[in-house]
Amino acid sequence: MSDLKTKLLLATTNAKKLKEIQDLLSDFPVQCLSLRDFPGVNIVEETGRTFEENAKIKAMGYAEQTGVLTLGEDSGICCDALHGAPGVFSARFCGEFHSDEANNTKLLDMMNGVPDENRKAYYECAIALAEPAKLIGVVRGQVHGRITRELLGAGGFGYDPLFFYPPFQKTFGEVPIAMKHRVSHRGQAFGKFRELLQNYLKEK
Numbered sequence: 001m002s003d004l005k006t007k008l009l010l011a012t013t014n015a016k017k018l019k020e021i022q023d024l025l026s027d028f029p030v031q032c033l034s035l036r037d038f039p040g041v042n043i044v045e046e047t048g049r050t051f052e053e054n055a056k057i058k059a060m061g062y063a064e065q066t067g068v069l070t071l072g073e074d075s076g077i078c079c080d081a082l083h084g085a086p087g088v089f090s091a092r093f094c095g096e097f098h099s100d101e102a103n104n105t106k107l108l109d110m111m112n113g114v115p116d117e118n119r120k121a122y123y124e125c126a127i128a129l130a131e132p133a134k135l136i137g138v139v140r141g142q143v144h145g146r147i148t149r150e151l152l153g154a155g156g157f158g159y160d161p162l163f164f165y166p167p168f169q170k171t172f173g174e175v176p177i178a179m180k181h182r183v184s185h186r187g188q189a190f191g192k193f194r195e196l197l198q199n200y201l202k203e204k
Contacts, residue, residue: 005031006201009038009070011062014091016157021073024181024190028197033068041065046088051075051126052138054088059130067132069200071193075125075185077159079107079147081114090158104151104162111147119146123163123185127193129200137196141188156180 044061048054059072076090094102151161153173161173181187
């Protein structure tokens with residue numbers, strides 16, 4: 001790898017997600033940029049039906065506009081009892097003026113009355129890496145658990161306080177971030193992404 005840092009745009013406006021990604025790539029020779037570093041950029045609409053499609057759309061769309069190597073990520077939670085919802089609409093589940101609190105409240109309301117054996121859910125993450133006009137690759141990660149009946153823990157973000165992970169016997173909101181990274185959908189996807197990025201940088 002070169003000692004010179006490669007600019008890498010992290011195509012997200014979610015501050016907590018941005019921090020997680022920066023932490024996961026902290027040992028790489030890349031200068032992580034965010035969409036705030038490109039104030040004139042047009043927002044790329046997430047029109048895909050899958051996390052992978054949205055990750056590709058974001059990576060390609062922002063790389064084309066900025067001319068910078070771009071990481072496009074999409075992730076969310078899928079509940080068996082809701083036929084896969086919220087899915088790709090996880091971030092904006094409760095509408096335009098969404099928040100983690102409002103999204104969690106809506107999910108709990110929709111899962112009200114669902115018995116424990118039917119509360120299975122999984123988190124999925126897809127990450128795409130692109131140069132302008134060139135998709136370099138896409139990787140994915142999944143982690144399975146179930147939806148609790150109340151918010152447990154104040155850690156993480158998104159649906160973490162509702163996502164119970166059986167091997168831990170805790171929600172993702174109740175465990176240290178490093179512990180979550182070892183098994184999470186994003187942690188798994190980034191394990192694969194690190195290899196993808198490392199191979200890309202070696203060729204530079």
